[in-house]
Amino acid sequence: MVPNSMMFRAASALTAIGVALVLANWYAKPQQALAWTAPLAMFAVMAAALWVSRLILRRSTGNATARRSLDYITTAVVFAALMMGIPLAMTLARSYGVVDDVDLGRRSTGVLIGVFLAMLGNVMPKHLPPLASMGCDGARAQAFQRLAGWTWVLCGLGSAIGWLALSMDSAETATMVLVVTAMAVTIVQLLRLRRPRKDQPAPGLN
């Protein structure tokens, strides 16, 4: 089975670019050699994850679950490589005097994390377990996932806008408040979901 080639190629290319950026940073600042080994090791882990998952997918014939897992892994690698690659590129640009703005790397990473949270929330209501395997009311589980999806989308978008529009300190505080609120809402709803409702005691669809 052939993996989703566009995303897989993007993940591979971004990992390679990340490794090149780490090596360039190492060359520019050789005195911080120890600091550059950590991102290098992380890029190596990403490359290994991509390679292993592709190998597993090739061996499994027509397995939709394996394909979905590879899609998740490639998407995660793309975002992780971007999150690490952007600050590395900014550090490199600063060390060569191309960019003067100290906060540009942190801002762009913040925006990216916000977008990632929004994308994660967007697909959350799509991943429902089979009705038969649910330990609670199907309608409540659906409502919980929809609420969680909306919460994380709004949190991610708010965070991204905050990093774009606010000052560094305010953006950090706003992101922290938004993420903690989203987590609290999700956890409270999850706990309410686990509590059995008196009028609908049977699990699954009633």
Added chain:
Amino acid sequence: MKVLKELNRCSLSARELFLAARDSPEAGVRARLTLVRCLAKYQNVNTVFKALSDPTRRRVLQLLRERPMSAGELSDHFPVSKPTMSAHFAVLQQAGLIDAEKSGRTIVYRLVMSVLEEALLGFAQTFGWGPDSGRSSRVTNRRAARRPVKGEA
């Protein structure tokens, strides 16, 4: 017209598209349009918009917001035949907006809409997408109002 015919093919590889774009400006435009169409197909956007353009399908989605329902339960809300409803369910399923699960002898449908798709549904409901959707939704509502509710008669 020629470009439109070419649009329907959508079988060129990325390399062929790049070479076509490099060779002639007309082919370049065609290649870009083909690429956009390929991306649209990849993103499943067409099917989602098609599914949301019909007021009956939008009503089905609204009903499924409340809870998962069987095909029979959903059909009871509409004054249309069961094969027509099946066609609507198929379109929604193809767009990835609903999910069907077999439970004994009945098929249970449930909502699997992403947040963006749900927002699109909200927009579609507000602005009434689709050809003469306002009229058809009014007709559907009027007919549904005339129809006796199951269990009340």
